Amino acid sequence: MSFAQSEANYDETKVPKFTLPDALVTFSGNNISDHVQWEADRRFEIFQFFERQVYGKVPGRLDEYSFKLIEESNDAYGGKARRKQVAISLKKNKKSITYNMLIYLPKGNPTAPVFLGYNFYGNHTVTSDPKVPLTKAWVPNNESFGIKDNKATEGSRGVRQHRWAIEKMLDNGFGLATIYYGEVDPDKNDFSDGVHELFYTEDQTKPKTNEWGSIAGWAFGLSKAMDYLENDGNISNVVVFGHSRLGKAALWAGATDKRFAGVISNNSGCGGAALSKRKFGETVGKINTAFPHWFADSFLKYNDNEKTLPVDQHQLLALIAPRPLYVASAFDDRWADPKGEFLSAHYASMVYELYEKEGIATEQIPEVNQPLQHTVAYHVRTGKHDVTDYDWEQYITWAKAFIQ
Template sequence: MKSFLFIYFLTIMSSMAIAQFEPNYDETKVPEFSVPDPLTSYSGTKIENEKAWSKVRRPELLAFFENEVYGKVPGNLDDISFKLIEENTNAFNGTAHRKQVQVTLEKDKKSLSFTILMYLPKTTEKVPLFLGLNFYGNHTTTSDENVIVTSAWSMNNEDFGIDNNTPTEKSRGVRINRWDITNIIASGMGLATIYYGELDPDKNDFSDGLHQLFYEPGQEKPKADEWGSIAAWAFGLSRAMDYLVQDSAVGKVIVFGHSRLGKAALWAGAMDDRFAAVISNDSGCGGAALSKRRFGETVGRINESFPHWFCDNFNAYNNNEEALPIDQHQLLALMAPRPLYVASAQEDEWADPKGEFLSAHYATAVYRLFGKTGIDTIEMPEVNTPIQNTVAYHIRTGKHDVTDYDWKQYIKWVKKVME
């Protein structure tokens, strides 16, 4: 009984701490901090060329993010297999080729499957393809009644047809607004999407999803330096890439993500250089935004609210961002020299648009080593005025979301940088 009361007390106190959090939205209250130099190694060595970046600096930065922020994957799969479970060459009003591919991962006689929904323009040539995770099920991204309804656990939302944590037929098409499939297809590009809950349910419970495939006997949660949910979602994106690289219709793949799934897209892009380009849409804290600014959502707030997203080691920096030897611009730099797009929304102060912009700016130093153009100015662009270099950025009007405006910019940019 005492144990129960103690746990209950801690839960109440934690909830109160979250409820009482007051984010800073005042630039004059941003603490003074030094931006860690992406081109100076931990030993103090100046990185002056591509080779030194690739052999010295990049590996040590990647190792820090892997061990202290997102967590490492504890082992390798035993097997991965693919099964085409549905196909239509005359989909989307006759404009597209639809595929639904089941990916099955196996480890220690356990397995997990997820489904890739793909739309490709009708052509015999390989096409660039956007790959991104979705929040409520593949069937929510389109009104196409042939898309299979996802059956995995999902966040309850009556408006989205999620009942008892299970997506239903009512949820078909409720997220069309975030996936501009019509214009993606019309542009000659493709789209592939996966429901992120099939990879790892977004809850503070590691008993299901990808993690349980890798547990040692008796293990119930990841170790302190092992993967949280963001790393699991990123791992799933790479396993989808395992399929896409052998699909004869698919050319270069651009990994895309919004909000927490933008964090996953960035980590996938850092870990897997098969992704030809990376897009972060409103990814905020733990994504593109600089942590040391402590503007909007902070490291402590995100770890308190979503303790399953990052590895436990990241808790050492709760309300202690000044102790971080890195910051998120160095995560962005791990994409170099591949094209990178960071996008923000004017009303999305929680995600710190200025911190996202500055992160792209400070990552540019690494892109210069490769002769690539990024964000040279430290002054943010005007709203709805994109900067579209190898490192690209825009801030648009509106709130935390993915809009047709965003997709218009991404399509234009991909056509430019993929030439």
């Protein structure tokens, strides 16, 4: 446990008293009574606040982007899957980056829904498939994975396959599309070697105060991947998924891009699904100090000042309505505040009700390993900060019921 985690509040009696901003009352005090008003008035102003004051605004449009199918096979996973590997290239101001998407699709159906999510160490780490090349991008060092000098090695192949349940997906008619997030923007406080740098004006070295941090950069990369996936004739719907910091990115991607058919947040915590005003576990001040590149610099004014935030994360979740949303926690992951994640899903549900979609009606967090599955779904499982087969079993069951 880090020093920051050991100093965090884990005592419910020390959660400060706060008033949660009402998702159905505008900043000027007008009540929202139907989904037409929500879309026209409230959704826009909430989205604009998160875009300018929390995650940061994308400062323009690409000059060009393109896709190249670099490898495919009809004989992956013992013949049960098709594999595609696609290079996505983004160009702006005569500069470019390229990142690679690995896709597995179940054979037997002409089209299939897919889960799209970033991985933490390279596409080669989610599978033991030898046809998936090692990433050439900067990778965080990890002694247990045999990664040093920030370079992927053959020894790291398959080290994270336990997080992806690929065969479970395939057996249930789902595919997977995954991207190493460091190929879009390396996860370090350095804006010189990822997607942000494409948009710089002369002599600029980092985004402006209200421009995008890394979370918004990763969300942008997911949307560009969606540009490919929606035109792949073998894919029907796309559910965007993310764990931890990448759960934050998945939520923001779902909020900014309505083409995603559903959104899954796994242990996303502060700046993701958890309510900021609870100040339980990780807080705005702690996250902005430890990871200053994740959010817009305009978010810094709320360090240890959550009470002045005119929004909270339940309103981020509400931006995804009426599309299906799954928020998941882990009992031992108090840093991510399971109760705060649950309450956020509960309070977002009032917006889903405007669309006659069922959310989380109760304010009582469910027992461990007792999922609540509606258009808005939630579970807290036993265990720690991770992605497990149990999580994927719930996501697959829910997606079968709610992703059209």
